[in-house]
Amino acid sequence: QSVLTQPPSVSAAPGQKVSISCSGSSSNIGSNYVSWYQHLPGTAPKLLIYDNNKRPSGIPGRFSGSKSGTSATLGITGLQTGDEADYYCGTWDSSLGRVFGTGTKVTVL
Amino acid sequence: QVQLQQWGAGLLKPSETLSLTCAVNGGSFSGYYWSWIRQPPGKGLEWIGEIHHDGSTTYNPSLKSRVTISVDTSKNQVSLILNSMTAADTAVYYCARLSKNWFDPWGQGTRVTVSS
Numbered sequence: 001q002s003v004l005t006q007p008p009s010v011s012a013a014p015g016q017k018v019s020i021s022c023s024g025s026s027s028n029i030g031s032n033y034v035s036w037y038q039h040l041p042g043t044a045p046k047l048l049i050y051d052n053n054k055r056p057s058g059i060p061g062r063f064s065g066s067k068s069g070t071s072a073t074l075g076i077t078g079l080q081t082g083d084e085a086d087y088y089c090g091t092w093d094s095s096l097g098r099v100f101g102t103g104t105k106v107t108v109l
Numbered sequence: 110q111v112q113l114q115q116w117g118a119g120l121l122k123p124s125e126t127l128s129l130t131c132a133v134n135g136g137s138f139s140g141y142y143w144s145w146i147r148q149p150p151g152k153g154l155e156w157i158g159e160i161h162h163d164g165s166t167t168y169n170p171s172l173k174s175r176v177t178i179s180v181d182t183s184k185n186q187v188s189l190i191l192n193s194m195t196a197a198d199t200a201v202y203y204c205a206r207l208s209k210n211w212f213d214p215w216g217q218g219t220r221v222t223v224s225s
Contacts, residue, residue, distance in 0.1 A: 002153060035211035037154075044203060044218055045154070050211035088154055092210065097169055098144070098156040 003028060004089055004101035011107040016079050020104045022072040022089030028099060032092040034072040036065055039086045039103075048087075049074060081108050111136025113216035115204050117189075121223050127191040131204030131216050132184070138162055142207035143187040145178060146215075147200040155200075159207055160187060194223045 005023045012018045022034065036049040047056055049065035052072065064075045072089055089101040117129035131143070145157040158168035160178045168176050177190040187204060202219045205212040 033210040037212070039154075044215035045205075045212070046215075047211055047213035050208075050213075056213065090154075090212070095170075097167060098159070098207075100154040100156065103153040 002102045003093055003096060003099055004091065006087075006089060006101040006104045008102070009105045009107060011109055012079050013109045014079055014081065017075065017077045018079060018106060020074040020076075020087055020089075020106070022074070022101045024070050024072075024091065024093075026070060027095060028070075028091050028093040029067065029072055030070040031094070034065065034067050035090045036063075036072075036074045037088045037090065037100075038083075039088060040084075041086075045088070076106070079106075079108055084108050111206065111214060113204050113206065113214060115202075115216040115219050117202075117219055117221075119220055119222060121194050121221065122225055123195055123223060125194050125223075127189065127194055127198070127202075127221060129189045129202055129204075129219055129221075131187045131189075133186070133206070138182065138185040143178075143180065144205045144207045144212060145187075145189045145202060146205055146212070147202045149197075149200040152200075157189065157191075157202075196223050199223045 010018045033051045037045040039045040048063050052067040053065045062078045066073050087104045093099045112134045115131040139162045142159045142161050144159040158178050160166045175192045179188050204216040
C-alpha cells in the first residue's frame with residue numbers, strides 16, 4: 001500500500017473545478033518536491049506538474065499544483081471530457097525511495 | 110524530442126526471469142537517471158528502480174533482491190531484469206526518464222503476464 005493517500009475518485013460537471021489531494025508525511029512530501037501525472041487507460045502516464053507547482057511546456061494553465069506541509073493538491077479548472085483519467089502524485093520518500101499516490105479517478109459528469 | 114521505445118517478452122511462467130529493454134531516441138542519454146515503473150492490474154504505479162548513465166543504481170527495497178537495471182551507453186538503452194517472477198509481478202511495465210524529481214517522458218508500456 002502506498003504511503004501517499006489520494007481520494008479514490010472525484011467528479012464534476014464540464015467547466016467546473018476539481019481538486020485532488022495527496023497526503024503524505026514528513027519523510028516524503030514534507031521534505032521533497034511533488035509531481036503529478038495523468039494516466040489514460042492504455043497510454044503512457046503524462047507529466048502534468050513538477051516541483052510542486054510548475055507546468056511543463058504544453059500543459060494548459062487549467063492544471064495547477066500546490067503544496068503545504070505534508071500534503072499536495074492538484075487542481076483542474078474548466079473540466080473537459082478529455083480530462084477523464086487517473087491522476088497520481090509522486091515524490092521521494094527517505095525510506096522507500098520514489099513513491100506514488102494511490103491514484104484518483106476523475107469523472108466528468 | 111526524446112522518445113522511449115521499450116520491448117520484451119510479455120508472457121512468462123512462474124519462476125522465470127523478466128527481461129525488458131528501453132531505447133532512448135532523439136535526445137541526450139547522458140546526465141539523466143532512467144527508471145522502471147510498473148502498474149499491476151487494477152492497482153497504482155510502483156517504482157522499481159533507477160540507473161544513472163554512469164551505472165549507479167537505486168532500487169525499491171521491496172524488489173531489490175530480484176532486480177537488476179543496467180545501461181548500454183553505446184546503444185542508449187536501459188534494461189530491466191526481474192528474477193523469480195510470480196503472478197504478483199503481472200503488470201504493465203514502463204521505462205521513464207527521471208529529471209531531478211519527476212518522470213518525463215515515459216515509454217509506451219509493456220504488458221507482462223505471469224501464468225503457468
